[in-house]
Amino acid sequence: MDLDFDRCYRAVSSRDVRFDGQFYTAVRTTGIYCRPSCPAITPKPGNVTFVPTAAAAQQAGYRACRRCLPDASPGSPEWNVRSDLAARAMRLIRDGAVERGGVAGLSESLGYSTRQLTRTLTTELGAGPLALARAHRAHTARTLIETTAMPMGDIAFAAGFASIRQFNDTVREVFATTPSELRSGAARRGAPAPSGAGTVSLRLPHRAPLDRAWLAWFLSAHAVPGLEHWEDGTYSRTLRLPHGPGTATVRFDGTHALATLTLHDMRDLATAVSRLRHLLDLDADPEAVDGALRADPTLASAVSAAPGIRVPGCVDGDELLLRTMIGQQVSVGAAATHTARLVAALGEPVTAPGDMHLTHLFPDAATVAERGREVLTGPAARVNAVVGVAAALADGSLTLHAGRTSADLRSDLLSHRGIGPWTADYVAMRTLPDPDVLLDTDLVAVRGARLLGLDLADSDHWSPWRSYVSVHLWRVALAARETHSLTSDQEDPA
Structure with missing residues (x-):
């Protein structure tokens, strides 16, 4: 990464929290490295080096500052x-x-x-x-x-x-x-x-501002009974993790997302935290996004109405793809109902301490491929498409993970029956995550663009933040309709 010394030093001199996690300050005279907002006396320019990762500082022999805890800053956008x-x-x-x-x-x-x-x-x-x-x-x-103890x-x-x-x-x-x-x-x-055995309570940092109202709507409207639950500003869900099941509960205070994780195996802690951060888009740089989008006068009012809006990610790519396909051409509420039926019938039962609403994991792809037709309802072509894609996920011929490029993932998705451009773009946007996907065929987004007077055919000037434009357009359309009963514009799997 090309770190401009003068720009970095100005951020350190002003203790600018916006740059926490984007680079680190290694101080030769003390042998420590800090986040840009460290409250310690600003070191002299000749005594510092700027590095892009904490690992680079550690590799050079620097130790973490005990005052600013640089390893606990938000991740780099x-x-x-x-x-x-x-x-x-x-x-x-x-x-x-x-x-x-x-x-x-x-x-x-x-x-x-x-x-x-x-x-x-x-x-x-x-x-x-x-x-x-x-x-x-x-x-x-x-x-x-x-x-923990x-x-x-x-x-x-x-x-x-x-x-x-x-x-x-x-x-x-x-x-x-x-x-x-x-x-x-x-x-x-x-x-x-300290938390009890298998349970960890954490404060997940993020950059301000953060639009909680949008996340609250998105998480609550899409919550699948048995798998997820939303109540009084708290979101909870089950997690399928590499070493066993887990559950997560998260809510927001003024500066952090407060998360409680209950894990079958503590080796999954870092993975669970990473996936929660991805789900909530906590590593975003909202000032950079908002500043760029406000430069468009026709979009400025939407950005000002929801500063710090986030693009929700996911905790499991396979789950996201199958849920998206199940929800094609039905309302958000109907999609949750269909998915809940699948979860109850085929998902692995779990016990969530203190939360009777969480009962099952989302079924793995192999189970959906084998038994999905017993549970899924709707057009036969869509059911066959969901089962076929589940089989591809199960045998590894289709893989979804954050290390793929958007172009490659989109191409692979489009090669499967029942997945069209909308689904491919939506899944890529939320799985990778890709901040530059404009869902310009989405009926709800198109409605929002019409309300704002935006021309979606002319979108290059919003790059690389077009995913955030998509979310703003959804929010505008929701506010205008004053209802949460939206129908997806995803293509029919036939």
Whole structure:
């Protein structure tokens, strides 16, 4: 990444929180690295170096600042805006790909050799895949140390370390303290009481502003009974994770998303957090998005009415695709009803402590492929299309993950019967995530554009934020209709 020194130093001098997570300040005289908004005295220009990732700072021998906790800043929006190899690799590393399949598995998912991937990441981000994954593990370990009562040995393996010695050495190198001292320090700072076994309570940071009203509508309107629940500003859902089931509950306070995760296996903590952040679009840079879109006078009023609007992502690409196909050409409420029937009949039962509304996981693709026709109703062509796509997901001939390019994923989706341009674009926008998808054939978006007087054929000047334009158009159309009973413009699977 090309980090302009003067621009970065101005951000550090003004302690600008907007840049937290977008780069880090490594201070040679102290040997520490900080987030741009660190409250410490601003170092002299000659004593600092700016790096794009925490891993790059750690690789150079710097330790994390204890005042600003740079590893706990929001993620960089760069990884969503960019679609090059480095950005796509970062998305998968955040999802725990290295811990699950090693660097070889990460390389295979991206379609590159391990050597080429390592060279690209080192050149672009200042650290290779192992170092980037190590920084990710260190953050997970600190979270577990400070928020749970788990034994340190269990934390070491839950965070993805190969041994307790590796865990201890990494914590000392990154945080300049021991795991026990980290836990004691959290207690002295008045941190919340440790959660019960298998449960972690977290504060997920994001950049301001954030339009809670839009997220509240989207999550509540699309909630599928048994799988999801919305009540009194709190969203909860079940999660299918690599090592077992989990549940998540999230609500917002003034500066954070407050999340409680209950996991079958703590090794899934980092993955669950990454997927929640993706679902809520917490790594977005709303000031950059809003500033660019306000430059269009015909769009400015919509942006001003909903500053910080987010593009909801997803927690599971397979689930999103199947739900989208099930909901083709029916209302949002009807789609939830059809999906709930599938979840109740074929989903794996789960027990959610303290939440009787969450009862099942979304069924995996293999189960839908085998038994979907027993449950799904509607036009035979659509049922056959859903079952056929589920079979492709199950046998691996169709793969959905955040490390793919939008063009490749869209092409693969369009090759399957029952998936047309709208579905392909919608799924790519929410799975990757891709901030630059304009749903210009969506009836609701077209209605919103008509209300604003926008010409959707002339959209290049909104790039790379056209996904946010799509969401603004939905919101405008919703506000005008004063109803949440919208019908999707997705194509018929026939």
